Amino acid sequence: MSLYSQTARYLLLTAFFIALVGAIGFYTFIHQRIRHEVDELLTGQVERTERRLQQRPAGRLYDLDDNPHIERIAQPRPAEFSDVLLIDSLDNNDPIDVRQLQATVTAHGQTYLITVRQPYFEFNELAREMSVSVIIGFLLLMALSVIIGLWLSRRLWHPFYETIRQLGSVRLDAGNEPSFPQSNIREFSLLSQSLQDLTQKLRRQFLLQKQFTENASHELQTPLAVASAELDFLLQSSHLTEADHIHLQRATNALNRLSQLNRSLLLLAQVENNQFARNEPLNLSDLLAQSVTEYEPFFEHKHMEIKEAIWPDVYLRINRQLAGVMLTNLLKNVVRHGRLGGCVGIELTASALTIRNNGSPLPFADSQLFNRFVKDPARPDSTGLGLALVKQICDRYGLSLTYSYEAKREEHSFRIGLLKESE
Amino acid sequence: MLLKNQAGDYPNGMKILLIEDEPPLRTAVCTYLEGEGYTVTTADTFRQGAEKAHDYDYDCIVVDLMLPDGNGLDLVRALKNRQSSAGIIMVTAKDALADKLTGLDAGADDYLTKPFHLPELNARLRSVLRRRLFGGQAQVQAGVLTLWPDQQRVCVQGTDIKLTGKEYELLLFLVTNVNRLLSKSAIAEHVWGDAMDVADSHEFLYTHVKNLRRKLLAAGCPDYIQTRYGAGYLFKTT
Incomplete structure (x- = not known):
């Protein structure tokens, strides 16, 4: 519920309550005043x-309405006000509210009850009528004030909503700075200013981090490139013995592993820092089929039998490079x-990607x-970073990745749920 | 000017501009390429590189993207704006698809990620030069073998040999780096790229080389491919 409707709801509820209490109170008050009068x-x-009575005798004092009604009584009584209902003989014999005062007076030694x-x-x-019109007036006033209030707050809060809208579209990796609306309301302009500072700080940090990974990449890969080039040179030398060649081969392999390790670590850091923003609806089916073709040889x-079941046109919103990785x-x-x-087994449906292969159970806990750098002791040459x-990547996109092993069939199975957990 | 030797499109005298700020790498690449018969000019800054690229004509420019005083991409754009006929190979430490696409969009012909093997750079250079100079008609001669790289075609004295795509890439890489001892890593990386970590592919490579050799021998081609135990393979026509 928006701020407006919430405000309106409270205002109207309160107004209704006040009107109710006010109507009763006002009516009672007026009624009391009237009775008093x-x-x-x-x-x-x-x-x-x-x-x-004191001027003339009682017998000559009467009028047609029998009001005042005078009778003689023996003992004086205290004066008494009372509300009575009388039948109105003029108007269909309807009962009417009447106020009556009975008092005793003394004149010429005689006590009369009047x-x-x-x-x-x-x-x-x-x-x-007064109560009703006052209440109607009050309700109208309230309605008017609510309408004015809503209109005002819509106007006043406009910069706030604009700020929120802007905030939603902020992208740290995009070149353009977000511009939060300026407002002449101090709180809002303060908010805008603070957000501007915050996003600037975040962007600086993001760019610094990005720059760092890029620089680290450059600084690390360059010496590797030098070493690799020098080894390539050495390989061309005609004075090398077979043993030398084996040493060279080992050095080259180690260098390759180092380079691979470096690339994987940087990629991990980049994924962690959300440096892959360009998501696109990707045809996962096509990409998977293409990758499988690449790996078929x-x-x-390894004489493996491929069982492929790929649904056509399964789309996933993801960065192309990361999907490939x-x-x-x-x-x-x-x-x-x-x-x-x-x-x-390679299986892709709209809800999951499953990849299975036969093999011995894991030499470590599932x-x-x-985890990083966890690898099969029998294969120390792998980087331990692939999985x-x-x-x-799955975490980054909110995809569930599960592993299971079926002992009977000696089958490892990796399953990626393609329906995002958040949806 | 292009002089052909017996091994096909040997690029004697092809002019290369190498822009690289890292001295040892620059020296190594320069020496290797000169050994391949190219005429190599080097530049160690963006400014120097841009000046040389502007003042002289090169057949191909090899440019590092991250230079201390500028971005190699700007040079690529500037060259394309002048409609320079030079081929361009970008070299970068960044292994990002986005950068690669940006570079190729800007007009670069190829993209090489550090660290790279020197025979790989040679193969890329040769490929760029072939495309620039001969269009799709390039033809490479190696002993009795004739290769048409753009048509994936190879024949021995007029008879075509049927090769798989990967076998063809393998052969072309060997022919391009004729008389050079090629490490298994360099070959595997060229043929299979990132698909396989190099350590896994040595045995795989062995099978492929064996098949290729068998097919070549069956077609009447002498055994040009030599195995150096522990080192790699060597293509030699003499």
Whole structure:
């Protein structure tokens, strides 16, 4: 629920509550005031009657309405106000609210009970009308203020929403700086300024990190290139013995491993730092088929039987290079560790990519498989980073990567769930 | 000017500009390429490289992308803007697909990642020069073998030999680096690239070389491919 509607909801609820309480309170108050006025009126009437009684005898004092009603009584009673219901003989015999005052007065040594009555009707109607109109006025005012308030906050909060929108589209790797809207509201301009500073800081850090990995790459690969070139030279020398050649070969292999290690580590760092942003909807089916074709000769070389089941047009939103690295490393793993003459199962559906191969059980715990530098002691020449990279890439894209081993069929199986966990 | 020797498109006198800031690498590459028959000019900064590329005509320019005073990509763009006829090979330590695509988009002919084997650079250079000078009609002669690199065709005295794609790449690489002892790593890397870590592919390579040799011998070609135990392979026509 947005800030506006939340505000409006609270305002309207409060207004309704106030209107309800106010209506009752106001009506009661007006009613009380009216009764008070009526009581004063009645008291005055009693006083006037008393004065007239003292001037002339009671028998000549009457009027058509029998109001005031005067009778003689023996004992004086305290004055008493009361609300009574009388039948209105003029208006369909409807009962009407009447205020009555009974008081005793003494005139010429005689005690009289005087009863004066005043019907409420106009007054009550007045009270009701006043209450209703005041409440309607109040509600209208509230509605107006809510509307104005909403309009105002929509206007006032506009920079805030604009800022949020901008923030959502910030990309650290993109060249353009995000521009947060300036506002003449201090808090918002402060927010914009802070965000601007923050994104600038983040971007600087991101670029520094990126630069570092690039520089590290350059600085490390260059001496490797020098060493490799020198070894190539040495290889051309005609004075080398067979033993020399074997030494050279070993040095070349070690150098290759070092270079591979360096590249994998840098790639890991780059994936970790989110330096691969260019995601695209990628046809995984095509890429997988292409990679499998590339590895077919290697499978054949190890006399492996390939069982391929690739659904056409399975798309995944991912960086192309990383998808390539992911598939390549999985297939490389199969070629390297798969059993000679075993089976390779490659299966791609809309929900998962599964790659299986026959082989002996892992020489270490399953949980270590995707850790860095964990490798088969029988194959010390591998970098131990291939599957770690696969794991890192899957994590980066929220894909689930699971490994299982079926002892009966001696089958390793890697499964990548393609339906992102977040969806 | 292109002089052909017995081993095909030997690039005697082909002019190469090498822009590389790392002195030992520059020296090694320069010496190796000169040994291959190229005329090599070197430059160690972007500025120097740009000046030389502007003032003289080269057949191919090998440029490092990360130079202390500039980005090699800018040089590629500048050369393309002048519609220079020189081929361009970018050399970089960055192994990023995006950079590679940017470079090729800018007009570079090829892209080489450090560290690279010197025979690999030679093969790339030769390929770029062949394309530049002969279009799709290049023809390479090696002893009794004739190769048409762009058509993946090879024949011995008029008879075609059927080779698989990888076998053809293997043969072309050997022919291109004729009389050079090639390490297994260099060959495997050229033919299979990143698909296989080199250590895994030695045995694989052995099988492929064996098959290639068998096919060549069956077609009546002398055994040009020599094995040097522990070192690698050597293609020799004499």
